[in-house]
Amino acid sequence: MTMIRRLRTSPITPWATGGLLVALVAVLPLLDLSLPGVLPGSTYTPGTLQLLAFAMVFAALALSYHLLFGVAGLLSFGHALYFALGAYGLGIVLRDTELALVPAMAVVLMAAIAVAAALGALSLRVSGIAFAMVTLAFAQAGSVLVRRNASVTNGEEGLPLRVDNIPAELVGVLNTRNVYWLALVLLVVVFLIVAWFERSRAGHVVAATRENELRVRVLGMTPFRVKLITVVLAGGLAALVGMVYLLLQSGVTPAVTTPDFTLTLLVIVVLGGVGSRWGAVVGGLLYTLLDQRLTALARSEAIQDLPEFLRIPLSEPLFILGTLFILVVVLLPGGLAGVARRTLARADSARARAGRSLDEEATP
Amino acid sequence: MTDEARKALGPILRVAGLSASIDGQQVVEQVDFEVPATGVTAVLGRNGVGKTSTLKAVLGLISRSGVVEFDGERIDSEPTHRIVQRGIGYVPEDREVFASLTVAENLRLAERGTTPHRDMVDELFPDLIARSAQRAGSLSGGQQQMLSLARVLMNDNRLLMVDEPTKGLAPRIVTEVAAALERAAAVTPVLLVEQNLPVVRRLAHTVVVIEGGRVIHAGPAAELLDDDERTQQLLGVHSTDHGAPKGDTDHGAPRGDTEHGASKGADESREETP
Amino acid sequence: MSTVLLLLITGLGLGALYFLVASGLSLIYGLMGVLNFAHGSFLTLGAFLGWEVARRMPDGSWLTFGVSILVGAVVGATVATLTELLLIRPLYLRHIEQVLVTVGLSLATVALFEGIWGVDPIYVVGPEWLNDTTDIAGALIPNDRFVLIAAAVIVLLGLVVFLKRTRYGLIIRAGVENRAMVTALGVDVRRAFTLVFAIGGAAAGIGGVLASHYFGYVSPLIGGSLLIFAFIVTVIGGLGSLTGAAIASVVVAVLQQFANFYLGGTGDFMVVALLAVVLLVKPTGLLGSKA
Ligand SMILES: Nc1ncnc2c1ncn2[C@@H]1O[C@H](COP(=O)(O)OP(=O)(O)OP(=O)(O)O)[C@@H](O)[C@H]1O
Ligand SMILES: [Mg+2]
Numbered sequence: 025m026t027m028i029r030r031l032r033t034s035p036i037t038p039w040a041t042g043g044l045l046v047a048l049v050a051v052l053p054l055l056d057l058s059l060p061g062v063l064p065g066s067t068y069t070p071g072t073l074q075l076l077a078f079a080m081v082f083a084a085l086a087l088s089y090h091l092l093f094g095v096a097g098l099l100s101f102g103h104a105l106y107f108a109l110g111a112y113g114l115g116i117v118l119r120d121t122e123l124a125l126v127p128a129m130a131v132v133l134m135a136a137i138a139v140a141a142a143l144g145a146l147s148l149r150v151s152g153i154a155f156a157m158v159t160l161a162f163a164q165a166g167s168v169l170v171r172r173n174a175s176v177t178n179g180e181e182g183l184p185l186r187v188d189n190i191p192a193e194l195v196g197v198l199n200t201r202n203v204y205w206l207a208l209v210l211l212v213v214v215f216l217i218v219a220w221f222e223r224s225r226a227g228h229v230v231a232a233t234r235e236n237e238l239r240v241r242v243l244g245m246t247p248f249r250v251k252l253i254t255v256v257l258a259g260g261l262a263a264l265v266g267m268v269y270l271l272l273q274s275g276v277t278p279a280v281t282t283p284d285f286t287l288t289l290l291v292i293v294v295l296g297g298v299g300s301r302w303g304a305v306v307g308g309l310l311y312t313l314l315d316q317r318l319t320a321l322a323r324s325e326a327i328q329d330l331p332e333f334l335r336i337p338l339s340e341p342l343f344i345l346g347t348l349f350i351l352v353v354v355l356l357p358g359g360l361a362g363v364a365r366r367t368l369a370r371a372d373s374a375r376a377r378a379g380r381s382l383d384e385e386a387t388p
Numbered sequence: 389m390t391d392e393a394r395k396a397l398g399p400i401l402r403v404a405g406l407s408a409s410i411d412g413q414q415v416v417e418q419v420d421f422e423v424p425a426t427g428v429t430a431v432l433g434r435n436g437v438g439k440t441s442t443l444k445a446v447l448g449l450i451s452r453s454g455v456v457e458f459d460g461e462r463i464d465s466e467p468t469h470r471i472v473q474r475g476i477g478y479v480p481e482d483r484e485v486f487a488s489l490t491v492a493e494n495l496r497l498a499e500r501g502t503t504p505h506r507d508m509v510d511e512l513f514p515d516l517i518a519r520s521a522q523r524a525g526s527l528s529g530g531q532q533q534m535l536s537l538a539r540v541l542m543n544d545n546r547l548l549m550v551d552e553p554t555k556g557l558a559p560r561i562v563t564e565v566a567a568a569l570e571r572a573a574a575v576t577p578v579l580l581v582e583q584n585l586p587v588v589r590r591l592a593h594t595v596v597v598i599e600g601g602r603v604i605h606a607g608p609a610a611e612l613l614d615d616d617e618r619t620q621q622l623l624g625v626h627s628t629d630h631g632a633p634k635g636d637t638d639h640g641a642p643r644g645d646t647e648h649g650a651s652k653g654a655d656e657s658r659e660e661t662p
Numbered sequence: 663m664s665t666v667l668l669l670l671i672t673g674l675g676l677g678a679l680y681f682l683v684a685s686g687l688s689l690i691y692g693l694m695g696v697l698n699f700a701h702g703s704f705l706t707l708g709a710f711l712g713w714e715v716a717r718r719m720p721d722g723s724w725l726t727f728g729v730s731i732l733v734g735a736v737v738g739a740t741v742a743t744l745t746e747l748l749l750i751r752p753l754y755l756r757h758i759e760q761v762l763v764t765v766g767l768s769l770a771t772v773a774l775f776e777g778i779w780g781v782d783p784i785y786v787v788g789p790e791w792l793n794d795t796t797d798i799a800g801a802l803i804p805n806d807r808f809v810l811i812a813a814a815v816i817v818l819l820g821l822v823v824f825l826k827r828t829r830y831g832l833i834i835r836a837g838v839e840n841r842a843m844v845t846a847l848g849v850d851v852r853r854a855f856t857l858v859f860a861i862g863g864a865a866a867g868i869g870g871v872l873a874s875h876y877f878g879y880v881s882p883l884i885g886g887s888l889l890i891f892a893f894i895v896t897v898i899g900g901l902g903s904l905t906g907a908a909i910a911s912v913v914v915a916v917l918q919q920f921a922n923f924y925l926g927g928t929g930d931f932m933v934v935a936l937l938a939v940v941l942l943v944k945p946t947g948l949l950g951s952k953a
Binding site: 153158160290339340341342357 | 757
C-alpha cells in the first residue's frame with residue numbers, strides 16, 4: 025500500500041514507466057497482436073506498422089508544437105512550414121545531390137534552423153494574436169512556393185523519395201519495421217530534447233514569459249531571446265520530424281504545407297492537454313488512429329446506408345474531429361491530460377481517505 | 389452628522405474576506421472594511437499595496453472571492469455592468485477617458501438612466517462643455533480628470549468610488565477636484581483612494597489603511613492624521629500640517645515618476661519586443 | 663497605360679473583397695480580442711446558400727443577383743450570431759480558447775461543406791453585364807470589378823455611419839479602446855459583441871456571394887483562401903482599425919496584382935514581404951495602437 029504510494033510519488037516512476045512503454049512499443053513488430061477496430065491488422069504487418077509509425081511521427085511533431093504553444097504560450101499557425109521544409113528539403117537534396125542520408129539531413133536541418141531564426145525574429149516583433157496571423161502568413165507563402173514551383177517540388181503531384189543514396193534497410197515494404205523503429209527513436213529523441221529544454225534555464229524563463237512577461241523583464245531577462253530560442257528549437261525539431269516523415273511515406277505532398285496541417289497540430293496538442301508533454305504524445309497517437317479509423321468508418325456500409333443528414337457529416341472525419349475538438353475546448357479544459365490528472369487526484373484522495381481509516385482502525 | 393447617526397444608517401458597502409488576483413497573482417488578501425452611508429471614506433496605503441485592486445475587485449473588474457454587499461445585497465458574483473447599474477460611480481486611477489472619443493461622446497456613453505444631470509456638469513466643469521467636440525485624448529491631465537469625474541457625477545449614484553483623483557495634478561487643480569468631490573460627497577457617500585493627505589484631511593471622516601493586500605488599520609480620519617508618528621509608521625509620510633502646501637506637490641506631481649512612472653513605462657513597452 | 667489601369671481597378675476589386683472579410687475580423691478582434699478563424703466559413707456558407715437560392719431563380723437576372731447577395735448577408739449574419747452566442751460567449755474573456763473554438767468550427771464546417779457540396783468548384787452565373795467590359799481610357803475593365811468596389815464602399819460607409827451615429831457604434835468604438843472601462847460605466851458590452859459578430863458575418867456573407875462571381879465559382883475552400891489575405895490585411899492595417907483595414911485591403915490587393923503581372927506571378931510573396939516590412943518598421947500596423 026505505502027509502497028505503491030511511494031512509487032506513484034517518486035520522480036523516477038514516470039521515466040521508468042516511459043522506458044517500459046518504449047521497450048514494449050519496440051518489440052511490437054516482433055509480436056502477433058491484433059486490436060480489431062483500432063489497428064487495421066496484426067502488429068507485425070506492414071500496414072499496421074506503417075500506421076503506428078505514422079502516429080509516432082505525428083506525436084513527435086505534436087511535441088515540437090507543444091514547445092511553442094504549451095511551453096512558451098506562442099500560438100503559431102505556421103508550424104507546418106518547418107515540417108514541410110524538412111520533408112521537401114530532404115527530398116530535394118536527396119534527388120539533386122549525391123549526399124548520403126545523414127549529411128543530407130544535416131544540411132536540411134541547418135537550413136531549417138536558419139529559416140526559423142529569420143522568420144522567428146520577424147514574427148516575434150508582435151505578440152499574441154498578431155503573432156498567430158503573421159506565422160500563418162509566412163506558412164502560406166511557403167505553401168504557395170511549393171505549389172507554384174512545380175519544376176522543383178513537383179507541384180500537386182508531390183515529391184517522390186529518391187532512394188539511391190538511402191540505406192537499403194529503410195526502403196521497401198518489407199523494411200517497414202525498420203522505419204517503424206526509426207520513428208520510435210525519433211519520438212524518444214524529440215521527447216527527451218523537449219523534456220531537457222523544459223528543465224533548462226531558457227525553458228523556465230520562457231515558461232515564465234507565458235505567465236507574466238513583465239516580471240521576466242523586471243528580473244533582467246529578455247523575453248525575446250528565449251522565445252526566439254524556443255521557436256528555433258521547435259522549428260528544427262519539426263524539420264527533423266518532416267525528414268523522417270519523408271522516409272516513412274516515401275514522398276511528400278503539398279497537403280503538409282497547408283494551414284490546415286498546422287491546425288491539426290493545434291487540435292492534437294489541445295486534445296492531449298495544453299502544457300503536457302505526455303498529452304501531446306497521446307494526443308498525436310490518438311488523433312492519427314482516430315483519423316484513420318474514421319476514414320475507414322466513413323466508407324463502411326453502416327454509414328453509407330444512413331439517411332443523408334447523418335451520412336454526410338459522419339463520412340467527413342474532419343467534421344467529427346473538429347466537433348470533438350470544440351467539445352474538448354468547451355467542456356474539458358486541460359484535455360486528456362487534465363482528465364487524467366483529475367482522475368488520479370480523485371483516486372489518490374480516495375485512497376488516502378481509505379488508508380487513514382485503516383490506520384485508525386489499526387491503532388486502538 | 390455625528391458618528392452615531394452615521395452608524396445608525398448602516399453601511400452602504402460592506403466588504404468581508406475579499407481576495408483578488410491578477411494573472412494568478414494574489415493582490416488583495418482577505419480584506420474587510422465598511423463604507424458608511426454618508427461622507428467620505430478614504431483608503432490609504434503605500435504604492436502598490438493593492439488599493440486600486442481592491443476597488444477593481446469590488447466592481448468585478450478583476451477575479452475575486454469573498455463577500456461584497458452593496459446596500460445590504462450581495463454583489464460579489466454579478467458582472468461589472470450590473471454592479472455599476474445598481475448605482476456605483478467609478479472614477480478610475482489614471483482617468484481612463486476614451487482618448488479617441490470626443491468629450492461629448494465620453495459623456496454620452498456614461499449616461500445611465502433617463503435623467504442625466506447635465507446641468508451639474510455644466511456648473512462644475514464649464515470648461516468641458518466648451519470643449520465638447522474635442523477628442524478626450526487631447527485634453528490636459530486636469531481636464532481629463534474633470535471629464536472622468538463628470539462621467540460619474542452626471543448619473544444618480546448611491547456610492548462613488550474614486551481612485552487617486554489628484555494624482556499628478558497641479559495644486560490649483562487639486563483644489564478644484566477636491567471641491568467637486570466635496571460637493572458630490574454632500575449627497576453621495578464616497579470611497580476615496582488618495583495619497584494627498586491634506587485632501588484626505590479635508591474630505592474624509594474615516595480611513596482604511598491597506599498594506600500588502602490587507603487592511604492594517606481602520607478608524608476616524610482625524611485620529612490617524614493627528615497622530616504623526618502613527619501616520620509615519622503606517623504610510624511612511626508625515627501628516628503634520630507644517631508641510632501642507634508642500635504636501636500638495638509632494639504627493640501630487642513627483643509621485644508620477646517614482647514607482648508608478650517606472651511600472652507604467654515597463655507596461656507600455658511590454659507589447660513590443662525589441 | 664491601359665494595363666496599369668486594368669491592374670489598378672482589378673486590384674481595387676480584389677481589395678474590396680479583402681475588405682469585406684477584413685472589416686469584420688478587425689472589428690471583432692478590436693472589440694473582443696478574438697481572432698475569428700471561422701470567418702472564412704461564414705463567407706463560404708454565404709456563397710453556397712446564395713448560389714442555392716440563385717439557381718432556383720431565373721438565370722442571369724439582376725433580381726436573382728440582388729437576392730443572392732441579400733441571402734449571403736442574412737446567412738452570414740445568422741451563423742455569426744449563433745457562433746457568438748453558443749461558442750464564444752460561454753468562453754468569455756478566455757481568448758485562446760475562443761480562438762481554438764473558431765479553429766475547430768472552421769475545420770468542421772469546411773469538412774461539412776465538402777460533404778454537402780463536394781470538393782469541386784461549382785460554377786455560378788450572374789447577370790450578363792457582369793461578364794462584359796467597360797472601356798475606361800482604353801482599358802477594358804470587367805464590370806464585376808465595379809460591383810465589388812461599389813459593394814465595399816457601401817459597406818464601409820454603412821459601417822462608418824453606424825459607428826459614428828448610433829449608441830452601439832459608440833459602445834463599440836469605446837470598447838475597442840478600453841473594454842473594461844465601458845463595463846465600468848455600466849454598459850453591457852456583451853451585446854455589442856454579438857452585434858459585431860453579426861455585422862462582420864453579414865459583410866463576409868456579402869463578400870462570399872461577390873467572390874463567387876469574381877472567381878466564377880464557389881468551393882468549400884473559397885473562404886479559407888480569402889481569410890489568409892484578410893488576416894494579412896488586418897495586421898498591416900492595424901488590428902481593430904476599420905480605416906486601417908480599408909487602406910491595407912487596397913494596398914495589398916493592388917500590390918498583388920501588379921507583382922503578379924510585372925514580377926512574374928510573385929504577388930503572394932510580395933504581400934508577405936510587405937507584411938514583413940510593416941512588422942519591422944511598425945509592428946502595430948498602419949493605424950493600429952495595439953500589436
Ligand atoms: N496587470 C497587473 N499584472 C500584474 N500585477 C499587477 C497588475 N496590476 C497590479 N498588479 C500588482 O498588484 C499590486 C497592487 O496593485 P494596485 O494597483 O492595486 O496598488 P495600489 O495600492 O493602487 O498602488 P498605487 O498607489 O501605486 O496606485 C501591485 O504589486 C501591482 O504590481
Ligand atoms: Mg492605485
